[in-house]
Amino acid sequence: MKFTLNGKVVEEEVAANVTLLEFLRDKFNRTSVKMGCDEGECGTCTVLLNGETVNSCLVLAVQVENQEVTTLEGLGENGELDVIQRAFLENYGAQCGFCTPGMVLATKSLLDRTPIPSEEQIKEALEGNLCRCTGYQQIIESVLKAAEMRTA
Amino acid sequence: MQNQTRPLAPFEYFAPGSLKEALTLLQELGAGVQLLAGGTDMIQQLKDRVVRPEAIVDLRNVEELSIIEIKGDTLHIGATATLNEIKNSPDVQQMAPLVVEASREFGSHMLRNRATVGGNLCNASPCADLAPPLLALDASVLLRGMDAERLVPLTEFFVGAGETVLRPGEMLQRIEVPCRDGRSGYLKLGRRKGFNLSIVSVAAFGATVDGKVEDIKVALGAVAPTPIRSTKAEAELSGNAISEAAIDRAAQMVRQDVQAEADIREATFSHERGSATFRRASSPYRVEISEIMARRVLTGILNGEGAGK
Ligand SMILES: Cc1cc2nc3c(=O)[nH]c(=O)nc-3n(C[C@H](O)[C@H](O)[C@H](O)COP(=O)(O)OP(=O)(O)OC[C@H]3O[C@@H](n4cnc5c(N)ncnc54)[C@H](O)[C@@H]3O)c2cc1C
Numbered sequence: 025m026k027f028t029l030n031g032k033v034v035e036e037e038v039a040a041n042v043t044l045l046e047f048l049r050d051k052f053n054r055t056s057v058k059m060g061c062d063e064g065e066c067g068t069c070t071v072l073l074n075g076e077t078v079n080s081c082l083v084l085a086v087q088v089e090n091q092e093v094t095t096l097e098g099l100g101e102n103g104e105l106d107v108i109q110r111a112f113l114e115n116y117g118a119q120c121g122f123c124t125p126g127m128v129l130a131t132k133s134l135l136d137r138t139p140i141p142s143e144e145q146i147k148e149a150l151e152g153n154l155c156r157c158t159g160y161q162q163i164i165e166s167v168l169k170a171a172e173m174r175t176a
Numbered sequence: 177m178q179n180q181t182r183p184l185a186p187f188e189y190f191a192p193g194s195l196k197e198a199l200t201l202l203q204e205l206g207a208g209v210q211l212l213a214g215g216t217d218m219i220q221q222l223k224d225r226v227v228r229p230e231a232i233v234d235l236r237n238v239e240e241l242s243i244i245e246i247k248g249d250t251l252h253i254g255a256t257a258t259l260n261e262i263k264n265s266p267d268v269q270q271m272a273p274l275v276v277e278a279s280r281e282f283g284s285h286m287l288r289n290r291a292t293v294g295g296n297l298c299n300a301s302p303c304a305d306l307a308p309p310l311l312a313l314d315a316s317v318l319l320r321g322m323d324a325e326r327l328v329p330l331t332e333f334f335v336g337a338g339e340t341v342l343r344p345g346e347m348l349q350r351i352e353v354p355c356r357d358g359r360s361g362y363l364k365l366g367r368r369k370g371f372n373l374s375i376v377s378v379a380a381f382g383a384t385v386d387g388k389v390e391d392i393k394v395a396l397g398a399v400a401p402t403p404i405r406s407t408k409a410e411a412e413l414s415g416n417a418i419s420e421a422a423i424d425r426a427a428q429m430v431r432q433d434v435q436a437e438a439d440i441r442e443a444t445f446s447h448e449r450g451s452a453t454f455r456r457a458s459s460p461y462r463v464e465i466s467e468i469m470a471r472r473v474l475t476g477i478l479n480g481e482g483a484g485k
Binding site for chain 2: 039040041042043045046059062063066067070073074077078079081082083084087089109130148149150151152153
């Protein structure tokens with residue numbers, strides 16, 4: 025099966041009964057894709073499918089044939105952090121870090137669609153991603169800052 | 177706490193490119209086949225092994241199934257339209273704002289990128305959130321088999337928790353929503369936006385003639401094995417000019433309907449299927465809150481607060 029992973033076309037055999045979450049972790053070692061609840065509630069397994077957030081635990085790997093998948097590893101270039109990652113770092117948007125890959129990807133999808141989002145739009149875009157550390161306020165501030173940095 | 181994914185049992189996978197191909201596969205593969213749309217219910221069920229299909233037919237490449245369009249006075253919503261496609265569709269916003277309102281309260285943004293209306297209705301959970309608004313709007317479903325199709329009123333589509341009138345070889349092709357002038361209202365009670373399966377949801381649509389509400393349809397989710405209409409409440413709200421007193425009586429009727437359903441569940445223990453839904457709140461609470469929510473929704477319509485059309 026062929027698909028695009030973080031900008032590169034890749035080909036790999038996969039059985040039909042494997043979730044995208046399992047496939048990305050086990051076959052491609054994309055360990056930023058976290059296994060949290062395994063039932064679509066927590067958002068730690070978020071990846072972008074054609075630029076939109078999905079719970080990779082609720083997608084079959086075979087369903088991404090000929091599609092574009094982005095994981096956190098696909099952000100940033102030459103070992104440099106992406107602007108969104110920097111914004112999270114500088115604004116205390118991460119504590120334990122387990123939800124952070126999902127939060128960052130959901131932010132990317134939002135800002136690609138809506139470069140200058142309102143707080144309401146941020147809350148909607150991130151409502152599928154749980155964080156047990158920050159209380160969310162710092163995450164929202166990080167997203168606002170990231171928007172600023174990207175449009176500056 | 178688990179720290180490993182729950183593996184799925186093996187199955188064959190097909191992703192046909194047209195409706196005809198999908199229907200052919202459905203017929204040829206026979207009893208062991210399951211359709212897959214957004215997968216947000218089904219992949220869960222595969223993990224839990226509550227479904228054990230030999231083959232899965234994925235509908236994602238069947239473009240005919242995802243179309244949203246206005247045909248005369250009827251809004252057509254394709255079965256595989258996602259909740260976000262519905263929420264953002266100018267056609268649905270114009271013709272059925274009640275459905276848009278319910279879509280906003282549905283799951284999380286990320287879930288709505290995958291979840292489809294067809295999956296929501298065909299999964300037939302007691303708390304399927306698009307059912308009450310579509311029931312209140314008098315929608316029908318077009319069921320399509322290899323050689324025949326039939327248009328079934330949504331009121332006749334649900335048979336029980338997880339059960340519909342779909343026959344082997346048939347699939348839901350689209351939902352047809354007749355569009356009349358009117359005002360609508362929707363309330364959903366859940367625990368947290370983004371993950372909130374309904375504890376109770378109430379949707380109502382009041383048809384208007386010359387700006388005056390003539391009759392109102394009221395539907396509820398998560399109070400019975402299937403989403404229901406409260407026809408007794410509707411009877412209080414048709415004909416005469418709709419008043420606060422009529423709304424009070426109608427809310428009482430909703431209460432009676434929800435109480436009756438609770439009594440049946442108590443008496444027959446038939447809460448086995450859909451039990452997760454009914455564990456989310458006690459029956460007395462559901463009865464109480466249904467009346468309150470119905471009164472609020474109906475009052476909103478009477479006062480002209482609901483979205484137009
Ligand atoms: C975190 C989370 C939150 C959720 N929140 C909500 C919520 O707020 N409200 C709510 O109502 N639900 C909610 N759900 C449940 C679920 O997302 C919805 O019911 C969704 O609409 C199912 O659609 P799907 O496309 O994913 O269906 P699938 O899982 O693909 O399919 C569901 C069932 O329908 C059948 N089916 C699908 N399409 C067709 C068709 N065209 N013809 C015949 N049969 C078909 C399948 O065979 C399967 O049995 C939630 C789920 C999760 C995981």
